[in-house]
Amino acid sequence: MTAEQRPGIVARGVYVPPFRAGDGRHRVSVRNGDEDALTLAVEAAQQVPGLDQADELLLALARPDLVDGPQPRTLRAALGLPAALPGATFAGDALAGLSALTAATDAVAAGRARAVLMVASEPGDGARVSAAAVALLVTAGSPVPAVRVLDESGAGDVVYGNWVDTTQVRHAGDQRHLEHVVVDLARRAWAEHPGAPDEVTGVAAAVVARTLGAGGVLPDHGVAGPVLALLRAAAAPGPRSVLAATAGQVVAVHTHVEPGAPCWAPEPDRDAGPPIEAESSPPLSLPTSSPFFQRAAGELLRLEGARCRACGHVVFPPSQRPVCPGCHGYDFDPVALSRTGAVHTFVLNRFLPEGFGEQMALVLGEMDDGGRYWAPTSGIRTGELAIGDPVALRLRRFTAHGGAPTYAMKFTHREVPA
Amino acid sequence: MSAGSLRNQVAVVGAGMTVFGEHFDAGLEQLAARAYRAALASVDRGIDPGELQVGFFANVMGSLAGNEIPSGATLANAIGLPGLPVSRVENGCPSGSDAIRLAALSVASGVYDVAVVVGSEKLRELPTKQSLLESGRVGHPILSYANTAATIFAPQAVRHMHEFGTTREQLAMVAVKAAANAALNDKAQRRTPITVDDVLASPLVCTPFHVLDCCPQSDGAAAVILCRADLAPRYTDKPVYLSGVGLATEALYYHEKTRLTGWDATVLAAKRAYGMAGVTAGDIDVVELHDCFTGTEIITYEDLGLCEVGQGGKLVESGATALDGRIPVNPSGGLLAKGHPIGATGVAQYVELFTQLREEAGDRQVRLRTGKAVQHNVGGYSVGISVVSVLSRERD
Numbered sequence: 001m002t003a004e005q006r007p008g009i010v011a012r013g014v015y016v017p018p019f020r021a022g023d024g025r026h027r028v029s030v031r032n033g034d035e036d037a038l039t040l041a042v043e044a045a046q047q048v049p050g051l052d053q054a055d056e057l058l059l060a061l062a063r064p065d066l067v068d069g070p071q072p073r074t075l076r077a078a079l080g081l082p083a084a085l086p087g088a089t090f091a092g093d094a095l096a097g098l099s100a101l102t103a104a105t106d107a108v109a110a111g112r113a114r115a116v117l118m119v120a121s122e123p124g125d126g127a128r129v130s131a132a133a134v135a136l137l138v139t140a141g142s143p144v145p146a147v148r149v150l151d152e153s154g155a156g157d158v159v160y161g162n163w164v165d166t167t168q169v170r171h172a173g174d175q176r177h178l179e180h181v182v183v184d185l186a187r188r189a190w191a192e193h194p195g196a197p198d199e200v201t202g203v204a205a206a207v208v209a210r211t212l213g214a215g216g217v218l219p220d221h222g223v224a225g226p227v228l229a230l231l232r233a234a235a236a237p238g239p240r241s242v243l244a245a246t247a248g249q250v251v252a253v254h255t256h257v258e259p260g261a262p263c264w265a266p267e268p269d270r271d272a273g274p275p276i277e278a279e280s281s282p283p284l285s286l287p288t289s290s291p292f293f294q295r296a297a298g299e300l301l302r303l304e305g306a307r308c309r310a311c312g313h314v315v316f317p318p319s320q321r322p323v324c325p326g327c328h329g330y331d332f333d334p335v336a337l338s339r340t341g342a343v344h345t346f347v348l349n350r351f352l353p354e355g356f357g358e359q360m361a362l363v364l365g366e367m368d369d370g371g372r373y374w375a376p377t378s379g380i381r382t383g384e385l386a387i388g389d390p391v392a393l394r395l396r397r398f399t400a401h402g403g404a405p406t407y408a409m410k411f412t413h414r415e416v417p418a
Numbered sequence: 419m420s421a422g423s424l425r426n427q428v429a430v431v432g433a434g435m436t437v438f439g440e441h442f443d444a445g446l447e448q449l450a451a452r453a454y455r456a457a458l459a460s461v462d463r464g465i466d467p468g469e470l471q472v473g474f475f476a477n478v479m480g481s482l483a484g485n486e487i488p489s490g491a492t493l494a495n496a497i498g499l500p501g502l503p504v505s506r507v508e509n510g511c512p513s514g515s516d517a518i519r520l521a522a523l524s525v526a527s528g529v530y531d532v533a534v535v536v537g538s539e540k541l542r543e544l545p546t547k548q549s550l551l552e553s554g555r556v557g558h559p560i561l562s563y564a565n566t567a568a569t570i571f572a573p574q575a576v577r578h579m580h581e582f583g584t585t586r587e588q589l590a591m592v593a594v595k596a597a598a599n600a601a602l603n604d605k606a607q608r609r610t611p612i613t614v615d616d617v618l619a620s621p622l623v624c625t626p627f628h629v630l631d632c633c634p635q636s637d638g639a640a641a642v643i644l645c646r647a648d649l650a651p652r653y654t655d656k657p658v659y660l661s662g663v664g665l666a667t668e669a670l671y672y673h674e675k676t677r678l679t680g681w682d683a684t685v686l687a688a689k690r691a692y693g694m695a696g697v698t699a700g701d702i703d704v705v706e707l708h709d710c711f712t713g714t715e716i717i718t719y720e721d722l723g724l725c726e727v728g729q730g731g732k733l734v735e736s737g738a739t740a741l742d743g744r745i746p747v748n749p750s751g752g753l754l755a756k757g758h759p760i761g762a763t764g765v766a767q768y769v770e771l772f773t774q775l776r777e778e779a780g781d782r783q784v785r786l787r788t789g790k791a792v793q794h795n796v797g798g799y800s801v802g803i804s805v806v807s808v809l810s811r812e813r814d
Contacts, residue, residue, distance in 0.1 A: 346576065350623060354547050373673050398560060
């Protein structure tokens with residue numbers, strides 16, 4: 001098998017929310033109150049060039065309570081991928097992201113899939129585990145520089161960590177003993193290999209890195225962490241290795257990085273302070289389970305309007321505008337609406353219906369395609385909003401009332417490209 | 419194409435209303451009956467209920483009031499006339515004006531000679547956050563997310579201030595004027611005079627509006643009796659004629675609107691009403707317009723042609739729209755101070771103009787020159803409907 005025929009990571013997207021919590025030593029990235037594993041996944045995945053080539057979608061989530069929901073369906077709709085796209089969801093522990101990557105590589109190697117989009121999304125815990133999402137496109141036979149996964153080795157034992165007994169009393173393990181257990185597992189996982197890992201991440205990562213003389217330590221990013229560590233190691237070409245630890249398992253991943261392959265460098269200086277929006281779940285006029293949201297998925301999740309075939313006028317939302325007001329035409333084609341623009345007018349509402357919180361800013365944006373859009377804001381502080389400000393539309397959670405969450409666009413700051 | 423017109427075909431011969439405010443002692447039907455009785459009693463030569471041939475019932479939030487879902491039968495039963503043909507009109511905030519428009523059309527059609535219109539509303543039956551505010555939640559779950567009455571009108575005020583330099587103080591002057599007029603109206607809800615500082619010091623509701631920039635939530639009812647113009651002398655020597663009426667709709671969502679500094683529906687409705695009546699804005703003696711928020715009044719000055727676009731703030735500041743000004747606006751106190759029981763609002767504007775054009779308004783009587791008045795009522799959940807009427811004391 002030539003290098004090009006071996007499956008490799010040819011493209012990536014990474015999203016780390018700009019909000020931070022904790023003290024100087026344990027500063028972690030935290031999601032805003034209207035972000036969750038799904039919105040983080042969308043943020044990362046939509047940065048992946050060529051994601052529409054994917055013929056399989058693998059999603060890794062940290063916590064199993066989200067697995068039964070419609071996340072894969074919502075993600076496919078938000079990314080504009082076919083509803084019939086096959087896929088699977090991985091969960092269980094922080095190594096689920098690596099499991100998804102292995103499955104993606106296997107699927108491509110076996111010829112079952114031509115290109116696999118895998119996304120690992122970690123909402124974080126606000127204290128120890130940073131929020132982040134990473135998305136990779138894995139394919140074979142492409143001349144594009146890639147990160148080729150060569151081999152994995154691991155060691156595991158009883159999970160050592162916190163547990164809750166039958167009386168709901170929480171028992172905390174001894175940190176030094178935990179470190180001792182994990183270092184022992186790491187030594188076993190690394191035993192067959194010369195040298196030291198390039199990156200270590202996960203539980204007790206700093207101690208493991210010190211013991212094995214590793215190059216770098218990536219703070220715990222949960223299910224996204226091991227994959228992010230791979231991308232961080234890929235900053236330099238050649239043979240690169242990563243060690244990822246949980247409280248009961250350590251996995252070593254060995255890769256070959258081609259010059260110019262996808263990689264990632266954290267932005268340590270980025271700190272937008274604490275989150276802006278609090279979590280809230282107001283009841284809406286229609287429940288999320290209503291057929292309305294299935295019908296309107298394209299409009300709400302990927303901001304799709306409709307362009308009149310006769311006169312070119314764009315209507316939104318298409319489900320409510322079946323006749324063109326420009327020429328009375330009935331035939332339309334889907335069109336992606338612009339997601340960047342500037343504030344045309346806005347309000348700060350301090351008197352909201354029950355369940356919507358204490359205050360909310362609502363913006364009418366003048367978008368770059370000449371259209372307009374009205375939406376709440378996300379991550380913009382009170383007093384930081386003025387007519388003319390550049391803004392962008394991003395998928396955020398509107399409510400989780402009554403079960404499955406509802407998502408649609410909100411206005412955020414528009415970051416100036418670096 | 420029809421060249422149809424209502425001009426000179428329909429007369430208002432009776433008009434009455436309840437006090438607007440908190441009527442914890444009266445329900446929807448009781449308020450409707452009180453307004454109905456007042457309208458009957460106002461007919462100079464008297465009218466027998468048996469002479470009423472058709473009814474229209476304006477009511478928006480009725481299902482909140484604890485009664486059965488309102489229909490035409492609700493009004494027929496409330497006024498002791500089961501059997502009367504009555505339709506309920508629910509067309510947003512201009513429901514009352516639309517009910518009168520439909521009544522006038524039914525009379526002008528020749529099918530009916532005499533019609534009664536009643537608008538009745540109970541907003542205080544539930545706590546504020548569960549009544550009018552709750553209505554923001556009945557729209558599109560995402561595109562109307564968290565919208566309230568204020569978010570429907572505030573973005574225009576913000577943009578108007580940005581584009582034309584309209585000031586926060588000018589907004590407050592509208593509320594000050596409304597309160598001053600309402601102090602002279604015993605039917606009004608807020609009768610205490612206020613100052614610009616009072617408005618600015620009241621709590622912020624939704625930028626740029628403070629509490630006193632917003633109309634109150636009101637219970638109340640109003641009624642008018644319309645008849646064929648040639649039959650008016652049977653009832654009174656001082657009828658008021660409907661010279662023109664226009665209803666217009668406009669693009670609904672914010673993102674579809676052509677401008678955020680006014681309402682196209684009002685411009686179009688005014689064009690239709692003025693055209694039917696054969697008047698221009700300069701011919702008008704007095705205006706009752708939909709001042710649900712202070713900014714709405716300033717913008718509506720422009721949409722009705724009372725001043726140039728962008729000059730609304732300066733118009734109120736100049737005093738031109740005060741009771742003794744060049745073109746008095748909302749001598750009743752308007753929605754801001756008289757109150758806004760939604761379905762009753764448009765009908766009550768007719769009550770005020772009936773009183774003004776008959777020169778029976780006492781301390782708040784405006785000076786009449788042409789004897790023509792304009793009524794304006796706007797709304798719908800994203801402000802998609804506007805009604806403008808021209809009333810005249812002369813049949814010309």
